[in-house]
Amino acid sequence: MKIIVNGNEVVLDKEVVVKELLDKQKVSMQQYVTVQVYDDIISRDDFEKIALKEGDSVEFLYFMGGGAQ
Amino acid sequence: MSAIKANSYVDITDVLCPITFVKAKVAIEELEDGQILEIKMNGGEPLNNVPRSLKDEGHKVVQVEDHGNGTYTVFVKKGDL
Amino acid sequence: MSFTNDQLERYSRHIILKEVGVKGQKKLLKSKVLIIGTGGLGAPAAMFLAAAGVGTIGLVDSDNVELSNLQRQIIHLTKDVGKPKVVSGQETINEMNPDVNVVTYQEWVSSANIIGIIKDQDYDFIIDGTDNFPAKFLINDACVLTEKPFSHAGIIRFHGQTMTYVPGQGPCYRCIFKNPPPPDAVPTCKQAGVLGVMGGIIGTIQATEAIKYVLGIGELLTGQLLTYDALDMDFRKIKLPLVKDCPVCGESAKIKELIDYEGAVCELKQN
Numbered sequence: 001m002k003i004i005v006n007g008n009e010v011v012l013d014k015e016v017v018v019k020e021l022l023d024k025q026k027v028s029m030q031q032y033v034t035v036q037v038y039d040d041i042i043s044r045d046d047f048e049k050i051a052l053k054e055g056d057s058v059e060f061l062y063f064m065g066g067g068a069q
Numbered sequence: 070m071s072a073i074k075a076n077s078y079v080d081i082t083d084v085l086c087p088i089t090f091v092k093a094k095v096a097i098e099e100l101e102d103g104q105i106l107e108i109k110m111n112g113g114e115p116l117n118n119v120p121r122s123l124k125d126e127g128h129k130v131v132q133v134e135d136h137g138n139g140t141y142t143v144f145v146k147k148g149d150l
Numbered sequence: 151m152s153f154t155n156d157q158l159e160r161y162s163r164h165i166i167l168k169e170v171g172v173k174g175q176k177k178l179l180k181s182k183v184l185i186i187g188t189g190g191l192g193a194p195a196a197m198f199l200a201a202a203g204v205g206t207i208g209l210v211d212s213d214n215v216e217l218s219n220l221q222r223q224i225i226h227l228t229k230d231v232g233k234p235k236v237v238s239g240q241e242t243i244n245e246m247n248p249d250v251n252v253v254t255y256q257e258w259v260s261s262a263n264i265i266g267i268i269k270d271q272d273y274d275f276i277i278d279g280t281d282n283f284p285a286k287f288l289i290n291d292a293c294v295l296t297e298k299p300f301s302h303a304g305i306i307r308f309h310g311q312t313m314t315y316v317p318g319q320g321p322c323y324r325c326i327f328k329n330p331p332p333p334d335a336v337p338t339c340k341q342a343g344v345l346g347v348m349g350g351i352i353g354t355i356q357a358t359e360a361i362k363y364v365l366g367i368g369e370l371l372t373g374q375l376l377t378y379d380a381l382d383m384d385f386r387k388i389k390l391p392l393v394k395d396c397p398v399c400g401e402s403a404k405i406k407e408l409i410d411y412e413g414a415v416c417e418l419k420q421n
């Protein structure tokens with residue numbers, strides 16, 4: 001199964017939920033990552049419930065501070 | 070002499086590119102659509118470029134007069150942008 | 151208002167542009183942009199807005215210039231070390247363009263002062279150049295509540311991101327990032343480092359958004375997060391959804407007052 005993560009194709013051998021994808025992509029501090037699937041922002045409570053489907057477009061959005069100091 | 074009655078006049082013989090076009094553009098932006106700007110300019114680079122740039126912005130060059138001394142008067146009708 | 155010959159020459163490259171012209175340059179000279187944070191992002195943003203002839207620029211920062219700032223905060227010079235950043239910024243802008251009126255606020259933004267600062271000059275556009283999440287959420291909420299457009303940005307290491315909020319035209323920062331991370335959970339530039347040019351690239355994009363907003367031209371980064379990876383030299387625009395139940399800009403928004411979040415320990419002196 002192929003999905004698109006942050007613009008890059010990711011091949012998965014089986015269907016996964018959001019949490020599993022975050023693990024697979026070695027995303028640290030998952031509780032601070034915003035996950036968007038197409039036009040929906042996934043609630044963190046649903047990371048273990050929402051399964052990703054073939055061809056889904058997923059974006060991991062990260063907090064980014066920095067700027068002044 | 071020209072039969073064209075201009076609504077405004079600008080002399081750009083004393084400045085160089087790109088201020089030539091800038092001064093002409095400032096003058097024409099102050100007019101209403103359809104009004105005429107009379108521009109006195111030098112031959113050569115200004116005559117080659119200023120009318121063309123004004124045309125690119127949608128204005129119409131209606132007449133060019135050669136004064137025979139290296140200067141020209143160009144009449145431009147303000148277009149609807 | 152008509153241009154002096156010096157102004158015609160100074161702004162000639164703008165005036166020549168069909169999309170700017172005389173009218174656009176006059177709009178810029180009448181415009182007012184508030185820059186919160188005069189650092190990595192705010193410094194280049196302020197300089198390009200000043201060069202462009204934005205008539206009033208507000209600078210907010212409580213800090214003094216430190217030597218470690220100079221690797222990226224190009225509005226400050228070596229001789230400015232120890233000086234308040236807003237004073238150093240004001241001096242640089244004054245030397246660059248006498249058409250610009252610089253208003254300085256030597257303080258940190260908080261729920262107590264931010265609305266007053268925004269209303270002080272009734273700024274047209276706000277640039278978030280801060281380095282911490284309490285300030286970023288505060289700026290977002292203040293702009294939503296006062297119906298002001300603003301540009302969000304963040305930079306760290308070789309990464310940057312920016313989005314533009316325009317009231318009623320797309321999501322706000324809180325639509326995407328509901329709440330700030332706990333203090334110290336997410337590294338700041340001070341802890342993680344940042345390539346000096348990142349602020350130049352992203353801060354200049356913020357200035358571009360401010361100019362486009364003032365001129366009313368082009369497409370803004372509303373509903374879009376632009377991310378930049380300098381190592382891969384990769385720009386991406388991520389389309390963002392409007393979140394109907396956003397706690398501050400949503401249909402039944404719960405946040406009606408500004409919140410002062412706790413800052414990271416290493417940033418405590420700011421709060």
